[in-house]
């Protein structure tokens with residue numbers, strides 16, 4: 091029977107501590123293979139600034155070069171959405187029936203194991219192999235081992251001298267100095283080439299590059315157009331120009347992403363707000379975008395998050411930045427509809443008039459097409475005195 095060690099994580103970026111425990115794990119259980127699996131979106135923690143999936147995968151592939159027993163799998167990234175280990179183990183067992191599976195995890199993950207989705211089921215499918223992360227954490231590990239054993243979850247502690255380092259610490263180091271001794275040279279070269287982790291999360295030039303591979307060329311040009319229009323409007327009305335640029339660039343970040351994974355993220359969050367995304371799929375990307383900024387990009391500014399979240403629907407009580415992004419989306423250079431020039435004039439001269447005009451047009455269109463008007467848009471109409479036509 092062959093023996094595989096599954097090793098999941100964000101690997102953001104992959105460092106010497108990760109590679110070290112792969113080697114130890116292979117020796118300890120005489121594994122045929124250690125399967126390194128970067129998560130699409132970690133369910134257990136807030137990821138901070140998460141480099142794009144394809145970059146984290148590329149970094150893992152570079153890091154394992156020359157180590158035949160180590161294989162990188164893109165399964166969780168292809169699956170998208172939150173990466174639950176229980177689903178991955180089910181998939182592996184279905185693919186390789188009869189295989190002996192081990193799950194490699196570090197101290198932090200082991201101590202919070204009972205918070206994982208279907209953790210007892212995980213314990214039925216695999217034995218946990220636990221790597222110590224720093225001196226002095228063994229006592230806690232042994233205690234947890236006993237507790238889990240009471241639920242039938244088997245575990246074994248690796249006899250590894252801990253290498254106390256984390257990706258969080260390395261990202262900080264990269265941001266401050268542009269380098270880190272904890273990374274393989276080929277990993278560091280790639281990071282420098284792609285400019286990963288070297289910028290603060292809201293660096294506008296970096297964000298323009300970041301979104302490019304996530305969307306079509308058409309959407310990319312639209313996003314930069316919205317950025318420019320939002321910046322103009324922020325100057326006219328005394329809003330924060332930097333926030334306007336960031337929200338403008340990012341407002342459609344999820345628009346071209348696969349809908350299934352977005353829907354899963356949104357349904358698992360508390361952001362739904364009475365909307366049925368199955369009947370109003372065109373609203374999904376703005377809600378998913380607001381979540382993505384927080385989970386993948388370490389952007390938490392409530393004004394930027396709100397501007398992305400409400401850019402399709404509007405809402406009652408919109409603040410200045412939300413209003414600007416809502417209108418900039420309709421009046422960027424790439425927009426071509428009958429009275430776009432009139433809308434642009436209103437945006438320049440009469441913000442309230444522009445909102446009335448935009449809402450009137452949008453609810454008219456939705457009604458004509460017999461589409462559901464979401465509660466936030468109805469509330470915005472109420473506030474601006476816009477009457478919703480009868481179907």
Ligand code: ATP
Pocket residue numbers: 098099100101102107108111137194195196197198199221222223252253254255256257258259
């Ligand atoms: P971050 O700092 O971004 O949280 P991390 O360094 O903890 O990242 P992950 O990709 O989240 O790295 O870790 C994947 C797995 O590897 C987890 O089970 C984690 O506990 C374990 N791990 C990470 N770093 C070490 C280390 N230095 N020694 C032992 N295990 C580690």
